[in-house]
Amino acid sequence: MMLPLFLSRRVRRAARTQFGWRRLRPGQLGPMKAVLRRRDALVVLPTGGGKSAVYQVPATLLPGPTVVISPLLALQQDQIAALNNRPGMHAVRVSSAETPGQRAAALEALRRGEARFLFITPEQLAQPERLAEVRALKPSLVAVDEAHCISSWGYDFRPDYLALGHFIDGLGRPPVLALTATASPPVRDDITARLRLRDPLVVVSGLDRSNLFLEVAHCPDEDYRWRRLVALLRADTGPGIVYVPTRRAAEELGERLSAAGFGAQAYHGGMAAGMREKRHRDFLAGKVPVMVATSAFGMGIDKPDIRWVAHMALPDSPDSYQQEIGRAGRDGDPARALLLWRAEDVALQRFFTGGAPDEKELRDLAAVLRTGPLSRTALRDRTGLGTRRLGQLLGLLEEVGAAVPAGPHKLTAPPYAPIPAEAARAALAEVERQQALQRSRTDMMRAFAERRSCRGQALLAYFGEHLSKPCGHCDNCAAGRAHRSNGAGPFPLHSTVRHAEWGLGMVLAYEADRMTVLFDDVGYKTLSVPVVRAQGLLSTLSGVDR
Structure with a gap:
């Protein structure tokens, strides 16, 4: 009976002595204790809500190193720098950004106990020799940051992210801590399934951001949308982000705002990596007051003084919307989230959601898998599929029971697998199911935009949370249109x-x-x-x- 109290004291003492935190935030203590008891946990805390602390504090109490899997090198670098500024919290990275000598030195520091944290990307763990090296370190904890990225909404995704559950098995299956700022119930289920979490403790806390004013305006035409954006920029002089749906829109709007004297720059995934990194750094340093970006811009933005976020089109889902507006007002001071939408935005999102894999490619791959365990390299050679395409199709075939791991780096068809033709049809049906779910999320985003009562209540309800009274920080509440629920x-x-x-x-x-x-x-x-x-x-x- 004393164990829970003793564990709580150990965690709080570690937070105080190692990090100087006199008290923990809501939602932090439970998952910290869970992983120390070797139980998996899934934690949903808002941007700036202290997600990193949830793995950092337990790491100081565990015997082996903590492996942090994160999608972006820039995000990793910020977290590494913060840890290395603390005594005894040495962190290293193994990624494509390091030389072979630097990667070897990082692993040696972990073996000697000189480093406590290893930051790594899924693509590194996909390499058999790298996975074996990390497993030999006997990690005590695996933290998956930005875990919403693993959600299988659509098959077109980084294939090594979808295989993370296999890679964690290859590490010896230490406790897993999945962390994200946004995850609706289906996304939480997807994270749990993809990472193969075992009876995870699920913590959802702090999604209602009272300092963030939510405002939506329907725009009859593009000129009105432009004028509303300009009015926002003139009223709010602090730094902000304008989200747009396409790369072309980012370039064009960035140039237009810059010409209007707002000091804007564009950011999207099609830009050269060096340019993206420079603009990312310039925005964090305050050299770029207005960033016009696609959804590629966001993770790793540790900038507490963002005063506003504007959307120049309807986001694809409340998940994306919550994630993106959460980058404003991290310092706790008032901030604004303005959504400027038109009915035509829905058609654009429908276009993005469309598309399906080739049935013949699925059928042929399912047939090859029935010939015996094969590595991904062998599968590429046998099928002629590229790395990304192969990963996408394998993920689908796994979901319909036509592919299973055969060791850390090989796959095969299980004895009960459907015949290739049936497997292909089942995989296409799964794609349609996922697309129907995505279409419904866009419908929910439109319903949020058209809502005439409290927006905070609607947003929390989408994420499975209940807000019994009006939020008090949205346009409908300000106009007196909210009601108690x-x-x-x-x-x-x-x-x-x-x-x-x-x-x-x-x-x-x-x-x-x-x-x-x-x-x-x-x-x-x-x-x-x-x-x-x-x-x-x-x-x-x-x-x-x-």
């Missing part, structure tokens, strides 16, 4: 319901006579409560394990 309705919040056509779902929110349900197969749906009652559209399930 007690979550009352025909079914309890977060209960499991069944629809005859859409299957199982979870009740997320009620607003007036509407209810939002997240269905497993078709995504988010908004239903009329009177119609649900009158027609019996939903039924409860007893004993359903979600």
Whole structure:
């Protein structure tokens, strides 16, 4: 009975003596204790909410090194610099940015106990010799930063990220700590499945940012959208970010704002790496007051004084929106989030969501997998697929039971695998399911934009949280259009319901006579409560394990 109290004291003492933190923030202590008990944890804390501390403090109490898997070198560098400024907190990195000698020296420092943290990318762990070297270090903890990146919304993604669960198995399966600033219930489920988390402690805290004013404006034309943006920039002189949907839009708007005297620069994934890094550094240093960017700009921005974030089009989902607006006001001072949208934005997001893999490529790959365990190199040689394309198709075939790991770096078809033609059809059906879910998330983003009552309540409901009173920091609250919500309705919040056509779902929110349900197969749906009652559209399930 004394163990929980003793563990809490150890964690708090380590936070105080090693880092100088007199108290922990909400949502930090639970997952710290969980990983010390060798239990996995999934932590959702807002940007600036202290996610890094959740792995850093336990790392000082564990015998082996902590492996931090992170998607961006710039993000890693900032975290390494912060740790190396603290006595006894030496951190090293193994990445494509280091020379072979530097990588060897980093691993040697870990072997000798001179370094406590190893920062690494998924692409490094995909190399068999690198995975063996890291496993030999006997890591005590694996922290996956920006874990929402692993969510399989669509098959077109960095393949080595989707294989992280396999790589962690190859490290000997130490406790895993997944960290992100944004994760709705489906994304949390996806992270858990992809990383193969074992009965994880799930902590979601602090998603309501009271210092961040949420404002949405429907724009009848592009000229109106431009004028609203200019008005924001003239009213708020602090640094800010303008998010746009395409690379071309970033370049054009950046030039237009710069010509108008706002000192703007563009940033997108198609730029040379050196230019991206320079503009990233210039923005952090205050040399660029306005960054016009695609969603490629965001992770690793440790800048507390961003005063506003503007969206010049409807984001693809509330997940992206919450992630991006969370970069404003990290210092706790007032900040603004302005969304300028048009109905045409939805069609653009539909275009991005479209597309599917080639059925023949899926069928041929499934057939090759049935010939026996093969490495990815051998699979590329046998199929002619590129590295990225191969990773995407393998991820899909794994999801439908047509591919399984055969050791750390080989794959094969399991004995129960469907025949190649069936596997290809099942994989395409999975793509369609994922795309339906993504379309529903865009629908929820549009519903948020069109909402005439408290936006804070709607945003938290999407993430499975309940805000019983109006947020008080959105345009609708300021205009007196918000109302108190007690979550009352025909079914309890977060209960499991069944629809005859859409299957199982979870009740997320009620607003007036509407209810939002997240269905497993078709995504988010908004239903009329009177119609649900009158027609019996939903039924409860007893004993359903979600």
